[in-house]
Amino acid sequence: MPSGVAVELGRLPGREVEGEVATVALDRPEVHNAFDDELIEELSAVLADLARREGLRALVLTGRGRSFSAGADLDWMRRAAGWSEEENLADARRLAALLGALDEFPRPTVAVVQGPAYGGGVGLAAACDLVLAAREARLTLSEVRLGVVPAVIAPYVVRRVGPARARALFLSSEPLEAERALAWGLADRVAPAAELGRALGEVLALVACGAPGAQAAAKGLVARVAGRPPAQVRDETAALIARLRAGAEGREGLSAFLEKRRPSWAPPDIQVPPRP
Numbered sequence: 001m002p003s004g005v006a007v008e009l010g011r012l013p014g015r016e017v018e019g020e021v022a023t024v025a026l027d028r029p030e031v032h033n034a035f036d037d038e039l040i041e042e043l044s045a046v047l048a049d050l051a052r053r054e055g056l057r058a059l060v061l062t063g064r065g066r067s068f069s070a071g072a073d074l075d076w077m078r079r080a081a082g083w084s085e086e087e088n089l090a091d092a093r094r095l096a097a098l099l100g101a102l103d104e105f106p107r108p109t110v111a112v113v114q115g116p117a118y119g120g121g122v123g124l125a126a127a128c129d130l131v132l133a134a135r136e137a138r139l140t141l142s143e144v145r146l147g148v149v150p151a152v153i154a155p156y157v158v159r160r161v162g163p164a165r166a167r168a169l170f171l172s173s174e175p176l177e178a179e180r181a182l183a184w185g186l187a188d189r190v191a192p193a194a195e196l197g198r199a200l201g202e203v204l205a206l207v208a209c210g211a212p213g214a215q216a217a218a219k220g221l222v223a224r225v226a227g228r229p230p231a232q233v234r235d236e237t238a239a240l241i242a243r244l245r246a247g248a249e250g251r252e253g254l255s256a257f258l259e260k261r262r263p264s265w266a267p268p269d270i271q272v273p274p275r276p
Contacts, residue, residue: 004026004027004028004035004038004039004042004043005024005025005026005027005039005042005043005046006024006025006027006064007022007023007024007025007046007050008022008023008025009021009022009023010022010023012057012058012204012205012207012208012267013201013204013205013208013267014205014208014267014268014269015208015267017055019053019055019056020055020056020057020058020208021056021057021058021059021060021204022050022053022056022058022059022060023060023062024043024046024047024050024059024060024061024062025061025062025063025064026039026043026061026062026063026064026068026069027064028064029063029064029065029066029067030065031070031073032065032066032067032069032070032116033063033064033065033067033068033069033070033121034069034070034071034072034073034074034076035069035071035072035073035076035120035121036072036073036075036076037076037091037094039073040094040095040098041094043098044094044097044098044101047059047098047101047102047105048101050105051101051105051106051107056107057107057108057207057208057212058107058108058109058110058204058207059105059107059108059109059110060109060110060111060112060200060204061102061109061110061111061112061124061125061128062111062112062113062114063113063114063115063121065115066115066116067115067116067117067121068111068112068113068114068115068116068117068121068125068137069117069118069120069121069124070116070118070119070121071117071118071119071120071121071122071142072119072120077146092151092152095120095152096152099123099124099127099152099153099156102124102127102128103127103156104219104223106216106219107212107215107216108129108130108207108210108215108219109127109128109129109130110128110129110130110131110132110200110203110204110207111124111125111128111130111131111132112132112196112200113125113131113132113133113134113137113139113178113187114134114137114193114196115134115136115137115193116137116138116139116140117137117138117139117140118139118140118141118142119140119141119142119143119150119153120150120152120153122139122140122141122150122153122157122186123150123152123153123156123157124153125139125186125187126153126156126157126159126160126186127153127156129219130188130189130203131181131186131187131188131189132187132188132189132190132191132196132199132200132203133178133181133182133187133189133190133191134178134190134191134192134193134196135178135179135190135191135192135193136178136192136193137177137178137193138175138176138177138178139175139176139178139181139186139187140173140174140175140176141157141169141170141173142173143170143173144170144171144173145173149170150170154166154170157169157186159226160184160185160186161184161185161186162185165184165185178190189203205267208265208266208267209266209267210265211249211252211253211263211265212249212265213244213247213249214244214249214250214253217240217244221237221240224236225237249265252264252265
């Protein structure tokens with residue numbers, strides 16, 4: 001495995017199938033998991049490989065050590081200061097491609113922010129589907145203090161918190177404690193650091209209850225309808241639900257519901273909802 005990224009494969013809660021969950025950890029604790037051009041390349045390659053992996057149901061992104069990620073590595077920033085605008089553009093596009101790959105990953109993604117996150121580290125979390133943060137964690141967008149802006153990560157942060165709160169965060173560089181990040185939409189769940197494993201298990205148990213194909217379709221659905229008026233997507237959404245209802249997962253899900261049994265993709269101990 002690449003030196004800056006550690007990957008572990010495991011099981012979903014309640015299931016016996018190995019390799020359904022991939023935990024991807026930023027593994028540079030000596031620099032608080034700050035990333036540079038090499039780590040961006042390594043993480044991009046890992047995501048591309050996992051996206052093609054048969055049977056994968058979920059991706060967990062976290063950091064090794066005390067920090068989730070300190071954002072851009074200082075040595076990398078020093079080198080970038082000497083590059084031309086064209087070289088900096090190519091470099092920024094590689095980070096943008098990494099964030100896009102994380103955002104468009106074909107399976108549910110969970111960021112476990114076990115410690116402080118700065119700048120691009122906040123962007124990595126924001127690009128995930130679900131963000132689980134330690135109550136002790138702080139999330140900070142401090143780019144303006146360095147004379148730059150959080151440009152490449154902005155689409156993912158703004159999508160989560162909205163324009164007004166994004167302006168406040170971008171301009172003030174105020175550290176956001178986990179509970180406030182939860183209230184603002186930058187986190188989805190908060191738990192004490194000692195209980196993150198349990199909280200992650202609960203999240204993954206919910207993921208296990210969903211049909212893999214439907215979850216992938218749900219991610220694409222949100223991307224297609226966001227910001228568009230209902231009339232503009234009416235035909236598109238009708239066609240999608242018709243296709244899914246007639247598909248194998250849709251038929252299995254409905255049959256399982258009517259027969260009061262678990263669907264084939266779910267853990268054995270799933271609680272079957274009563275028929276209305």
